[in-house]
Amino acid sequence: MTSLIDRLSPEGRNAPESGIVEVFNAGRGREDLIPLWAGEGDLPTPEFIREAAKNSLDRGETFYTYQRGIPQLREALAQYHQDLYGKTFSPDRFYVTGSGMQSIQLAVQAVSSAGKEVLVPSPTWPNITAAVEIHGARAVPVRKRAEDDGWQLHLEDIEAAITPETTAVFLNSPCNPTGWVAKEDLLKGMLELARRHNLWIIADEIYTLFYYGDEARAPSFYDIAEEDDQIIFVNSMSKNWAMTGWRIGWISAPPALGQVFENLIQYSTSGVPSFSQWGAVAALNDGKEFLAAQVLRARKGRECVLQGFQGVTRVKVMPPDGAFYLFFSIDGVTDTRQFALDLVRQTGVGLAPGTAFGVGGENYLRLCYARRKDHLEEAVRRINAWLPEI
């Protein structure tokens, strides 16, 4: 007799368990826990954002709303992009979604099908791969190389992976988990490649402001692309405004795709609560100061952990250029899943094992440094103290 699980669709049955949750569960309930495994800071959403949502609830805005998002949020998104990229954006190209994750899912539905392939530079945030495979398509990893000056993605590796079934390339820069940032030359090459092969680019630039170069933000496809290039930008309120728990993201794509995304939203979650969207409007319109403080906090967190591991010979660190993770390896540690389980049980420090991040990430650990400095210092202290024991 087959089990219930065996009777499910292969894509339902095979969707992978999050590689982080297992470690999370091992640490649940520890009082001295310092959780650095998630892509989440330790500050709650600022009060002015919460107030905006509460005011909307008080106004009784609890009915169905626009599938593409309330006009005020789409306008605020256009303005935010205008300020960030120094050019004009139409509100028509923004579609509000139920998270950056859902933006990815909808983008995948829009550009891939069973039997088709999406190229995914790896190591990578695992959810993109899972979203592609749940949709019945194939996520094809393209390995980034760990070179002396950090992670590198080579255009020729992307091009070599293209087959007649390839419909899209996913590019996440600044990158979770590696901290890698694509230079403008690479973006230009990618865009040229996509145009030549008629591929879609799914551009995840969620961490663009968490950038440790000289400029205020990372290089972007917005700097070089035309309005109607085949690029679907996926983004989220989560990281910039400490709104991880709100589940609000957006897609930015050519307005010609508006009806398609409206339909895909209709048939998945049918929109995002109005009252949550009013929180997002407040964040975009009045959250510049908080956002600058968030970025500064991550920058200081980065310095703190880099300094903490300096001179610890077993810890191999490549300073990240962007995002807010340290993706590092430890001499002698090959089973990072077991290491992360042991670490949290023994020391209360929660890291994400590299096994959660696909091909090429297996030997690494991910530490989120968008957190309180004293907690980061204490976490690094505990790790360094525990290392000699293993």
Next chain:
Amino acid sequence: MTSLIDRLSPEGRNAPESGIVEVFNAGRGREDLIPLWAGEGDLPTPEFIREAAKNSLDRGETFYTYQRGIPQLREALAQYHQDLYGKTFSPDRFYVTGSGMQSIQLAVQAVSSAGKEVLVPSPTWPNITAAVEIHGARAVPVRKRAEDDGWQLHLEDIEAAITPETTAVFLNSPCNPTGWVAKEDLLKGMLELARRHNLWIIADEIYTLFYYGDEARAPSFYDIAEEDDQIIFVNSMSKNWAMTGWRIGWISAPPALGQVFENLIQYSTSGVPSFSQWGAVAALNDGKEFLAAQVLRARKGRECVLQGFQGVTRVKVMPPDGAFYLFFSIDGVTDTRQFALDLVRQTGVGLAPGTAFGVGGENYLRLCYARRKDHLEEAVRRINAWLPEI
């Protein structure tokens, strides 16, 4: 040169536009509008539910949370089911989703694949069909028959539609849009059929309390099924507690599927905001009185519109046994899409055209009567007054 749309996946490109939105847009901005097109009442969410969400926001519950839903909500769901069906339910079989719609999407992902078929009795709420086809599977309509004593679904029609590719049957009872309610005999036959052919049942019993028979609720698969039958129940907070805009639903399924649904939630929206979930907890635990009033209101609305159309010879009404819609036809009206557009432009009454509800629904109009009595009376008055002109 092909357009951007042509370069999308077929399932993205072909997802249908909602047949209701077009009529909705035709009526937008009319001051005297009486909107009866949506499956939504006219009351905002009760204040005690909104307060519970606001209190959670005040507590700073703005972080990532459990993919399956906060424990308190899963317990409240178990208790709600226990009270309703008079047997014990484990919180482990409930998974919180971002809407009844998302519950359907996740169920479809769990049990179907490209090339597989899902049987969908029709006329039907169109979103189930769209969700199946976006996933690359095929929705196969099985026609309900309009007989003298109302809509009927025949088991032999279901059985005749089964092929080797069939993986699931969708059953919505009480039914949106027809108001049809499956009798227990039919449910037993369906369950027996599903067991024999190894099919999943996706059971949509969202309207179970909106039932106009003698009992307190409609017959349910819960009355006859075993814990581990291949049934995935999809449900929503929307209708019972006037929470359409909150986007919270749930799946009830054998606990053996828990990890699968956790994964599918992870890779679509990654959970539902904690603060919204606390609203749902309040609704389930303290919303019995409001719910009873909602049901009574629908019952009165039903009487009101039935009475209003009584004796109007061109209007053909089959009194609905459940849900809160009148699905009726008008002699001489064959293009219901055009009729609904003209009606809202000429009279300000918004109905949903039957063309939105698939095979067999084309000649009907759907009117939602879960609304204020004076508005319903006025709507019926306007329709009856306008009918002689067409």
